[in-house]
Amino acid sequence: MLTRIVRMAFQPEKVADFLAIFRDSExxxxxxxxxxxxxxxxxxxxxxxxxxxxxxxxxxxxxxYRRSALFGQVWPATKALFAAPPLAFSVYPAGVESSLSSLPASQ
Incomplete structure (x- = not known):
């Protein structure tokens, strides 16, 4: 399971427009x-x-989804409302084993 977080800062006068886009597409x-x-x-x-x-x-x-027609409509309309560049990242759940295996060996 992949989790995607996208943090977006909007122009104050554009928040209602964003909320309408989100409600129409969610x-x-x-x-x-x-x-x-x-x-x-x-x-x-x-x-x-x-x-x-x-x-x-x-x-x-x-x-x-990011290659879909829906994303092609939603994302450009949303981007036009930004006050700053978005921050987007994807994460997976981390288990102890997966976390430790990615650390460098101690010397």
Missing amino acids: DKIRNMPGCRHLELWQDADQPTVYCTHSRWDSAADLDN
């Missing part, structure tokens, strides 16, 4: 193959900053 995104979860978070200290939190069966499923 169910379509949730119904994309491999999407298991999607929610929108608002920053507790910066009310014009929002994060999307989504979970995907695989990186390939996320990539397929």
